[in-house]
Amino acid sequence: MSRDNLYAYYREALQGRPLPLAFVDxxxxxxxxxxxxxxxxxxxxxxxxxxxxxxxxxxxxxxxxxxxxxxxxxxxxxxxxxxxxxxxxxxxxxxxxxxxxxxxxxxxxxxxxxxxxxxxxxxxxxxxxxxxxxxxxxxxxxxxxxxxxxxxxxxxxxxxxxxxxxxxxxxxxxxxxxxxxxxxxxxxxxxxxxxxxxxxxxxxxxxxxxxxxxxxxxxxxxxxxxxxxxxxxxxxxxxxxxxxxxxxxxxxxxxxxxxxxxxxxxxxxxxxxxxxxxxxGFYAPGLFDHYARFRHQPAAGFALEITRRPAPNVFTCHGGGYIASGPAGSDRLPSIWLPEGAALLPLEGAGEVQTPVHYEGPEKLELGSPVFLRHAKAGELCERFNTLVLISEGRIVDEIPTYRGNGLAFV
Ligand SMILES: Cc1ncc(COP(=O)(O)O)c(C=O)c1O
Missing domain, CATH: 3.20.20.10 (Alanine racemase)
Structure with a gap:
């Protein structure tokens, strides 16, 4: 399956799965x-x-x-x-x-x-x-x-x-x-x-x-x-x-x-x-995008479902407020990954149960469509989900427990 359109690639790979979910490519x-x-x-x-x-x-x-x-x-x-x-x-x-x-x-x-x-x-x-x-x-x-x-x-x-x-x-x-x-x-x-x-x-x-x-x-x-x-x-x-x-x-x-x-x-x-x-470096989360000597490929993300459309270019998703640890600031928010050009609303950010997203690009978003985000940090994503859905060559190949899915929270 082609990766030319990465949004379509993940959307099709995850089709039929209830959202939200976390995945690793x-x-x-x-x-x-x-x-x-x-x-x-x-x-x-x-x-x-x-x-x-x-x-x-x-x-x-x-x-x-x-x-x-x-x-x-x-x-x-x-x-x-x-x-x-x-x-x-x-x-x-x-x-x-x-x-x-x-x-x-x-x-x-x-x-x-x-x-x-x-x-x-x-x-x-x-x-x-x-x-x-x-x-x-x-x-x-x-x-x-x-x-x-x-x-x-x-x-x-x-x-x-x-x-x-x-x-x-x-x-x-x-x-x-x-x-x-x-x-x-x-x-x-x-x-x-x-x-x-x-x-x-x-x-x-x-x-x-x-x-x-x-x-x-x-x-x-x-x-x-x-x-x-x-x-x-x-x-x-x-x-x-x-x-x-x-x-x-x-x-x-x-x-x-x-x-x-x-x-x-x-x-x-x-x-x-x-x-x-x-x-x-294995998941390559948002905070590791801007180093001079290396660039790893974003490999972990989470998919939210658009459940509401409060304005023509605003798509409100269910879930999403997975904020990273560290000094509180906008770099600790998850980032919208796909479709490209979609953005969080500055006054709402990623919310406790709902996350509005602004989008005006070529993808046809509608109720039920996914939006893909990345966590700012690596392992903290796993504290929000019981499993990671594993994708390879355009399809789901496995679903495995996170520590949280093992019933374990360590710190
Ligand atoms: C003791 C120690 N070593 C190494 C690392 C580097 O980990 P990472 O490669 O995930 O940035 C950390 C991260 O906080 C750390 O606390």
Whole structure:
């Protein structure tokens, strides 16, 4: 089936399905997977599950190449769930406290079901937890001792940069220098049930910020300059911390860095970084459209049904208000994807149960016609739908559960 008219392509592929629904174009998803492997050159890739949130597609990525060697999870419950699904080599990239003690009362029961991280570790599954302060370490030591298990951990390194009057980066870890990392390493050494396996430094201000945001030329020009000036600091800091830890005797098995938006610059640190994280590039959501060094193909979207026509060129759809996290602004709204030229109304945006769309183009829209939108971010789309409809070569080939469809919400 021809893709010349992409609106008609998806409309025909999804014909007869009740809307709204979320879908993934597998041909484009696979093309993005290949493009990501090419961008990362020889560097192994850690797949950010928060940007996928669907076990079936996570496994499709992992099966595409042995270079997809690990998973970056966003909660401990999620990591244990993924272990029950047969996944291994999981890094929980954000510190957890009470989750360590929590029992998974609703973990799916199957032949390989773990109820806790300790069951998974005892069965030789690799699940590593993130630490950035003594309290994180002592919490893990307490539970590790109680369960007679050594918990492998990773130190989260702050990669933000500061310029006079401007903090450029995210607020996560307080560990910035070799000395601070060494102090935490000494604390880990004093804990027999905690073991340091790696270091992670996510340069969010480079990986997660577009180079040329629409309608923000001046701001984008400033951001591009800041990114350029930030890069040498990121490299120097990551190298200094890893050197300090190695010289002090830490046996680091991995050094993780980057994200979809920074693959090219992160892999240049091949003497230090051993794996690059990638998540959003597989679905390629709206916020990843405007980077200078790459462009992945939009592969995930959702279809809304036109149910009303309040004016000749206004088509009101059912559903649609799926707003992305982050600083509230118009870039967090979903974007109308197809038909081309359709737009949200500035005073209404995407609504809680209805989304009016303005359209004056060549497609003949009528009650019952679909309008296709893209979420601003990647995995958050899956928090709105129980399933993803998979399309390939112009037809539906499968429909698989999201985490939400598995009955699971992790954060
Ligand atoms: C720790 C960490 N690494 C990497 C990433 C990059 O993920 P993505 O490729 O989806 O942008 C993120 C995103 O927030 C992150 O928090």
């Amino acid at each position: 597998l041909d484009r998803f696979d093309a993005n997977t290949k493009a990501i492997l090419a961008r990362a050159q020889e560097t192994p890739i850690c797949v950010a599950s928060k940007s996928i949130r669907c076990v079936g597609l996570l496994k499709r990525i992992l099966g595409a190449s042995p270079r997809f060697q690990s998973i970056m999870a966003y909660s401990l419950r999620e990591a244990v769930f993924l272990a029950t699904q047969g996944c291994d080599n999981i890094l929980v990239a954000y510190p957890v406290l009470s989750e360590v003690a929590a029992r998974l009362s609703h973990a799916p029961q199957d032949a390989f079901s773990f109820r806790t991280i300790f069951d998974a570790l005892r069965a030789n599954r690799t699940i590593r937890l993130m630490v950035d302060c003594e309290a994180h370490v002592s919490n893990l030591e307490e539970y590790g001792a109680r369960e007679s298990v050594v918990v492998p951990v990773c130190i989260d390194l702050d990669m933000s940069t500061s310029f006079p009057g401007l903090y450029f980066g995210v607020r996560r870890s307080p560990v910035r220098t070799g000395e601070q990392a060494l102090a935490l390493w000494r604390c880990i050494q004093e804990c027999p049930h905690v073991r340091l396996d790696g270091v992670m430094g996510y340069e969010a201000q480079i990986a997660g910020v577009q180079d040329s945001a629409p309608r923000a030329r001046l701001k984008s020009a400033i951001i591009r300059r800041l990114k350029k000036r930030s890069l040498p600091q990121v490299r120097a800091r990551r190298a200094a911390v890893v050197k300090a830890l190695r010289e002090a005797g830490a046996r680091l098995q991995f050094v993780n860095g980057g994200g979809t938006g920074s693959i090219e610059s992160t892999i240049e640190e091949h003497n230090v970084v051993t794996e690059v994280t990638v998540g959003s």
